[in-house]
Amino acid sequence: MSLAAEVVEPRSGERARRLSGTARALGIAGVALLGVVVLAALGASVLAQHPPERIVAAPFLRPSGQHWLGTDDIGRDLFAQLVHGARVSLSVGLGAAVLALGAGTAVALVAGYRGGWWDMVLMRLVDLTLTLPLLVLVLVLTAFLGRGLAVSTVLIASVLWARPARLLRSQVLKVRRFGHVVAAEAMGASALRVSLTHVLARLVPLLSSQLVRAATVAVVVQAGIAFLGLGDPDRVSWGTMLFFANASNAVLTEAWKWWVLPPGLALAALVLGLALAGYAVEEWAEPRLARNAPHRSRRRRRPVEEPRPQAAGTALEIRSLRVRFGGTRPVEAVGGVDLTVRRGRILGLAGESGSGKSTLALAVMGLVPEAGRITEGEIMFGGRDLRRIGRANQARVRGRELALVPQSAMNALNPVRTVLAQVEEAARLTCPPAEARRRAGDLLERVGIDPRRHEAFPHHFSGGMRQRVLIAMALANEPRLIIADEPVTGLDVVNQVVVMELLESLVGELDLDLVVISHELPLLARWADDLAIMYAGRVVERGPVERLVREPQHPYTRLLFSSFPDLEGPRGQVGTVPGEPPDPARLPAGCAFEPRCPCALPRCATERPELDGAEGTCSAACWLAGDVSVRTLFVDPAGVADGDPG
Amino acid sequence: MRPGRRRLRAIGQYVVVVAGAVVLNFALPRLAPGSPVDYLVPPQAGTISAEERVELLERYGLDEPLPQQFLTYVGGLVQGDLGVSVRDGRPVADVITERIGWSLLLVGGAVAASAALGTALGFVAAWRRGRAGDVAALIAVLVVDALPAFFVGLLLLLVFSVRLDLFPLYGALPAVGVGGLQLVVEVGRRLVLPLATLTLTGLASIFVVARSALLSELDEDYVFMARAKGLDERAVRGHAQRNALIPISTATFLGFSTLVGAATVVETVFSYPGLGTLAFQSVLSRDYPMLQAVFLVLALVAIAANLVNDLIYPRLDPRVRAS
Numbered sequence: 001m002s003l004a005a006e007v008v009e010p011r012s013g014e015r016a017r018r019l020s021g022t023a024r025a026l027g028i029a030g031v032a033l034l035g036v037v038v039l040a041a042l043g044a045s046v047l048a049q050h051p052p053e054r055i056v057a058a059p060f061l062r063p064s065g066q067h068w069l070g071t072d073d074i075g076r077d078l079f080a081q082l083v084h085g086a087r088v089s090l091s092v093g094l095g096a097a098v099l100a101l102g103a104g105t106a107v108a109l110v111a112g113y114r115g116g117w118w119d120m121v122l123m124r125l126v127d128l129t130l131t132l133p134l135l136v137l138v139l140v141l142t143a144f145l146g147r148g149l150a151v152s153t154v155l156i157a158s159v160l161w162a163r164p165a166r167l168l169r170s171q172v173l174k175v176r177r178f179g180h181v182v183a184a185e186a187m188g189a190s191a192l193r194v195s196l197t198h199v200l201a202r203l204v205p206l207l208s209s210q211l212v213r214a215a216t217v218a219v220v221v222q223a224g225i226a227f228l229g230l231g232d233p234d235r236v237s238w239g240t241m242l243f244f245a246n247a248s249n250a251v252l253t254e255a256w257k258w259w260v261l262p263p264g265l266a267l268a269a270l271v272l273g274l275a276l277a278g279y280a281v282e283e284w285a286e287p288r289l290a291r292n293a294p295h296r297s298r299r300r301r302r303p304v305e306e307p308r309p310q311a312a313g314t315a316l317e318i319r320s321l322r323v324r325f326g327g328t329r330p331v332e333a334v335g336g337v338d339l340t341v342r343r344g345r346i347l348g349l350a351g352e353s354g355s356g357k358s359t360l361a362l363a364v365m366g367l368v369p370e371a372g373r374i375t376e377g378e379i380m381f382g383g384r385d386l387r388r389i390g391r392a393n394q395a396r397v398r399g400r401e402l403a404l405v406p407q408s409a410m411n412a413l414n415p416v417r418t419v420l421a422q423v424e425e426a427a428r429l430t431c432p433p434a435e436a437r438r439r440a441g442d443l444l445e446r447v448g449i450d451p452r453r454h455e456a457f458p459h460h461f462s463g464g465m466r467q468r469v470l471i472a473m474a475l476a477n478e479p480r481l482i483i484a485d486e487p488v489t490g491l492d493v494v495n496q497v498v499v500m501e502l503l504e505s506l507v508g509e510l511d512l513d514l515v516v517i518s519h520e521l522p523l524l525a526r527w528a529d530d531l532a533i534m535y536a537g538r539v540v541e542r543g544p545v546e547r548l549v550r551e552p553q554h555p556y557t558r559l560l561f562s563s564f565p566d567l568e569g570p571r572g573q574v575g576t577v578p579g580e581p582p583d584p585a586r587l588p589a590g591c592a593f594e595p596r597c598p599c600a601l602p603r604c605a606t607e608r609p610e611l612d613g614a615e616g617t618c619s620a621a622c623w624l625a626g627d628v629s630v631r632t633l634f635v636d637p638a639g640v641a642d643g644d645p646g
Numbered sequence: 647m648r649p650g651r652r653r654l655r656a657i658g659q660y661v662v663v664v665a666g667a668v669v670l671n672f673a674l675p676r677l678a679p680g681s682p683v684d685y686l687v688p689p690q691a692g693t694i695s696a697e698e699r700v701e702l703l704e705r706y707g708l709d710e711p712l713p714q715q716f717l718t719y720v721g722g723l724v725q726g727d728l729g730v731s732v733r734d735g736r737p738v739a740d741v742i743t744e745r746i747g748w749s750l751l752l753v754g755g756a757v758a759a760s761a762a763l764g765t766a767l768g769f770v771a772a773w774r775r776g777r778a779g780d781v782a783a784l785i786a787v788l789v790v791d792a793l794p795a796f797f798v799g800l801l802l803l804l805v806f807s808v809r810l811d812l813f814p815l816y817g818a819l820p821a822v823g824v825g826g827l828q829l830v831v832e833v834g835r836r837l838v839l840p841l842a843t844l845t846l847t848g849l850a851s852i853f854v855v856a857r858s859a860l861l862s863e864l865d866e867d868y869v870f871m872a873r874a875k876g877l878d879e880r881a882v883r884g885h886a887q888r889n890a891l892i893p894i895s896t897a898t899f900l901g902f903s904t905l906v907g908a909a910t911v912v913e914t915v916f917s918y919p920g921l922g923t924l925a926f927q928s929v930l931s932r933d934y935p936m937l938q939a940v941f942l943v944l945a946l947v948a949i950a951a952n953l954v955n956d957l958i959y960p961r962l963d964p965r966v967r968a969s
Contacts, residue, residue, distance in 0.1 A: 022776075022781055022784075026785070026788075124659070124662050124663075124666075125666075127659060127662070127663055128662065128663050128666040128667070130903075131663050131903060131945075131948055131949055131952055132667060132903070132945050132948060133903045133904070133906040133907040133944050133945065133947075133948050134903070134904065134907050135907030135908065135910055135911070136906065136907050136910060136925065136940070136941055136944045136945070137907075137941070137945075139910065139925060139929070139937075139941075140674065140937060140938065140941040141674070143929055143934065143937055144674045144675060144677070144678040144685070144934070145674075145677070145678055145679075146679065220794055223794050223796075224794065224795070224796065224907075224908075224910075224911050227794075227796045227911055227914070228910065228911060228914060228925070228926050228929055229926070229929055229930055230929055242796060242797065242800070245800075246796075246800065246914075246915065251800055251803055251804045251808055252808060252815075256800075256804055260797075260800055260801075260804070264793070264794065264797035264800065264801070267793075267794050267797060268789075268792050268793045268794070268797065269792075271791075271792040271793075271794070272788065272789060272792035275788050275791065275792055276788065279788070365874055367870070367873060367874060395876065395878065396876070397876075398873075398874060398875070398876040399874070399875045399876020399877070400876055403874075403875070403876075404871075404874040404875075406867065406870070406871055406874065408867055411866060411867040411868060412867045412868055412870070412871040413868055413871070414868040414872070414885050414888075414889065415868070415889065415963075415964070415965055416888055416889055416892075416962070416963060416964055416965075417885075417888075425875075425877070425881070426875045426876065426877075429876050429877075457964040457965070459964070459965050470871075473875055474875070476875075477876070
């Protein structure tokens, strides 16, 4: 998953086949253009007063009431040729596209189903056809095999089938792996039957977009061939008109207005209509292509009031921070968070996915995605409020004073640059080039990467090794604070310990402060000094680790602890608390945990409890906090609440 | 797969494609309606007698069995013998050598120009995704792409040569001999319009690939990370664009084939003395051996472009580089 995706789209279901505004507008324009051409083709006999292929007047006539666009070099009516030309283009375009798609589908099904030699031979044929220059190939075929309209259509189709065949084949191979297709085959349905009913149905979107594309190419190729003098001599097309216009040097005279422009524009209208319609069809066929403009938040206004100075002995002080995401479903991902990182102590930030912990980290880094913005609060770091220093200065803080070790180390490195180059690039922000290179090498070595592998690319490294590279990158400019967002998620247990030990030793060695974000509470309980538990965008409990582990006050913290059983404990789903987290777009008025809370009181549904107490002491946002009766009221579904939660 | 085997496989694929083009070329006159002799007789010769026909069949070895004919044909190709033009009796190979330079200049220039322009436009559009600039660029490119190459050529000719008299009407070389720098200027002046036409033809496909390649790179984690590690916007763009270049490079080399085709009509419009105009003239004068040779050479050019792409790809993407 992308680093930012989780916070941008809290819950994205399957996107419906609905067109974006741009695609719809373009599609309508395309259909309108096509409509004009189709009308001209249908009404050609009515619209034109003369037959298009017969000599009806003197050559080279200027436009007149008799001949609206004048006559050509042998005295044929140009207007008649124009409207009848629509028929030629449309029939060749449609005919060739249908033939090509039919052949392409057949090839794709045979290659996809037979596999082996069939696949080999057919795909080499596809390669051959796709490699040869299309227009020249059709030109040669036409020269030898005939230039009649029907022959032309077949010849054009005979070079156009290859692209759809290749695309459809890979689709066939994909569809064949779908559950219901596998099931149908397992139940003994014949390959042909399965192809027709299950596979073809799935190919419809791709087929339709490829049909439009093939028609577009067919129209252009037919016009090109006709322009080169190989059009059907008995059926005047737009390409033929331009061939004669060019041969008669129409551009050198006034005649370009009625001889060159009309057929050229007609061709352009048809091709543009097909292309625009194709754009819409393609988006319909592949909804992932729909890219709405990101919701852009209004210019962020800096707070006017001077903030209270940062408390002594703190590395980072977050005060009542709120982050909102706009759009159709506004979401407050971070809803008033107060959080302090004390100098020399590791803060662990825990919570389920979607609880806002990653958004909080992004907000501190000044990297809230475009769709969101910080609406309130202060981020005190190094004696100033990061929200007030402006975007440019925020960027200067990143990497230099405040570094991030991101989630999903697998993709956080640029695949085409060596790891050394990427660490060096970071170090260059504060070091001269030669120094930066040496420093990058030292850092990579420090995190345990063999110098012989410094010039290797990210794909040569395992996930754990890439995570180390990212840690080296974070250290490149000797930052004061590192935020590690799920630094060991996805690593095996051994690597988890190694990476966490590395982080811990670096904190001691380099006098850094560290925030570790994780959904794994036991991990944090082991490595952190202070803990903060987030739920639905708020910190619901915080305090020194020993206190929190010994006597968690908030029912959510208790459930979270008990969801990670000891080795001897009963087995259950690890790391999950019964029930669903609330919909971030519609948070309850009272305590957000109330719907899932096993010991909720009536007032919990209406009144929201707040955190109280000074930093460094324990505090829980719960009406039952400090109440001894919590323990007796507590109903633990897993039945382990009375055991040692640590 | 081991690198050695992969290379062998790639070579095998090229052998198949080249063989396909050769076989097709051999088969065409023999599959076509009528006798292959019909395609060797200049049209102005009129109908030929039965004796003449037999004599021609013998002269060109067309009375031999097909496998023998094929071997003779391939043997000729290997020695650079592409037959004789029926229009003026010159060896086809000589005419092709005279012309191919102009075609390569035109197509090569257009491929480079459309790649540069299409990439730049596509990147600008992607950075403005969904905003007015993006939509405007998209629509402009769709419209330009919809205009047939020969129509664009005719319009440019009309405006810049006929009306504004900025560029010569046709040809590649000035009629009177000039030398040195003057020659370069004159050649350049005659290249501008055909080059512009062909560049516009190739622009759209590169634009579309560049735009969508960069858009998908922008969603990648490493771009986020580049920003998070404190790089300025310029450096962040550098990261994303470097990766987007990989599919763009492929699209550029594969687009060679399309532009080779489009060059036929564009050269015809500007009477540019390359292989495209030669194909057009061969069609008009029914010079079939010449047309076949043009096709074969252009096919080889397109295949070579594919080969170059295969060779360059591993340089751009270390993930497919043999370790």
